[in-house]
Amino acid sequence: MKNKEIGVYVHIPFCKQKCYYCDFISYCNKDNLIDDYVKAVKKEIRMQNIQSQITTVYIGGGTPSYIDSKYIVEIIEEIKKKNISKRPEITIEVNPGTATKEKLKNYKKCGINRLSIGLQSAQDEILKEIGRIHNFEQFLETYQRARKVGFKNINVDLILGIPNQRIKDLKNSLEKIIELQPEHISVYSLIVEDGTPIANKIEKGELELPDEDTERNMYWYVKNTLELNGYIHYEISNFAKKGRESKHNKNCWNQNQYFGFGVAAHSYRDITRYSNTEKIEEYIKNVMTERLDRNRIIHEIQKEYDAEKEYMLLGLRKIEGINISEFKLKFGDNPIYLFRNELKKLTDEGLIIVDEDYIRLTNKGIDLANLVWEEFV
Numbered sequence: 001m002k003n004k005e006i007g008v009y010v011h012i013p014f015c016k017q018k019c020y021y022c023d024f025i026s027y028c029n030k031d032n033l034i035d036d037y038v039k040a041v042k043k044e045i046r047m048q049n050i051q052s053q054i055t056t057v058y059i060g061g062g063t064p065s066y067i068d069s070k071y072i073v074e075i076i077e078e079i080k081k082k083n084i085s086k087r088p089e090i091t092i093e094v095n096p097g098t099a100t101k102e103k104l105k106n107y108k109k110c111g112i113n114r115l116s117i118g119l120q121s122a123q124d125e126i127l128k129e130i131g132r133i134h135n136f137e138q139f140l141e142t143y144q145r146a147r148k149v150g151f152k153n154i155n156v157d158l159i160l161g162i163p164n165q166r167i168k169d170l171k172n173s174l175e176k177i178i179e180l181q182p183e184h185i186s187v188y189s190l191i192v193e194d195g196t197p198i199a200n201k202i203e204k205g206e207l208e209l210p211d212e213d214t215e216r217n218m219y220w221y222v223k224n225t226l227e228l229n230g231y232i233h234y235e236i237s238n239f240a241k242k243g244r245e246s247k248h249n250k251n252c253w254n255q256n257q258y259f260g261f262g263v264a265a266h267s268y269r270d271i272t273r274y275s276n277t278e279k280i281e282e283y284i285k286n287v288m289t290e291r292l293d294r295n296r297i298i299h300e301i302q303k304e305y306d307a308e309k310e311y312m313l314l315g316l317r318k319i320e321g322i323n324i325s326e327f328k329l330k331f332g333d334n335p336i337y338l339f340r341n342e343l344k345k346l347t348d349e350g351l352i353i354v355d356e357d358y359i360r361l362t363n364k365g366i367d368l369a370n371l372v373w374e375e376f377v
Helices: 031-047 069-080 101-110 124-129 136-149 167-179 197-203 212-228 247-253 282-290 302-315 324-331 339-350 363-367 370-372
Strands: 005-011 053-061 084-094 112-120 154-160 182-188 232-235 238-240 257-260 267-268 273-275 298-303 352-354 356-363
Touching: 005 069, 005 112, 005 247, 031 069, 031 257, 031 282, 053 069, 053 247, 069 084, 069 101, 101 136, 112 136, 136 154, 154 167, 167 182, 167 212, 167 267, 182 212, 182 298, 212 232, 212 238, 232 356, 238 324, 247 302, 257 273, 356 363, 363 370
Parallel strands: 005 053, 005 257, 053 084, 084 112, 112 154, 154 182
Antiparallel strands: 182 238, 232 238, 257 267, 267 273, 273 298, 352 356
């Protein structure tokens, strides 16, 4: 591969219980497959010819902390046999209901240096409403345990726009998190996916979402409060202390390449975006019989113009926006000329600012980001 650096994503699809809003590929009734699945993931990693240097690893799910930590250690050790940088960023997602002290110690020992803890809310009644398996006290114990074990780079996830969530609930959650001083905070708006338990309850009128104005007020309260407390807003949903931005996610937003391992895992290599099958038994069988091609679902083979549009879409997720010089260096084109019609429309609508160096969202553009991104789909 031509790229000098690359990321790795590993999907662990097992859960104790599926959250009511989740539509990711995950299973809470297939523990009997864990051992075979991990063997398949390790074999898939071994079979992949990775010539570029791995600089970031992200283990997501599902709930990676649900399975025995020995499996996570085995996967990390397999990745380390590849061309991995001396100081990679290695992240694992953990659920406060499953992250024991022993697991955290084993993560740290094998080289994992960044935790992403899914809190979502500090209100126990809200956590129960959305199907989380933990309460706030368990989150607190997990966070303090992680610090004692030696983790110095921790992200905490929060969700806004949850049914029955009030601004005062969000304020309370934010105050409690800021007091802990994690290095990174991700704040996502709830996306209600068809077919999920939460969508069904909303449809029946059993739950009510906050109105659009309330949700936007929540977002701006979060943004202003975190910035006042020393966090840098560097991407639509992400805030970090200086130098603590997620390298793995930044690489994705900068359209850098990555390998995905495991069921339903996505990859971006050269000009191709593809994923593995979503059927876990099929995934295991194909890997163990060395038929990786049977797992692969091609989503897009990009032409240059498609790659340029995607670069704009991803770049406009970042608060700093798109560096015009970097675009020219990457593609040999000037985005201001190439997308002159789209940029004029968005500028006239007050959604973006274009200056000599950057193309970025305005505050209005942040609120209506989906409209901006649609111009580059």
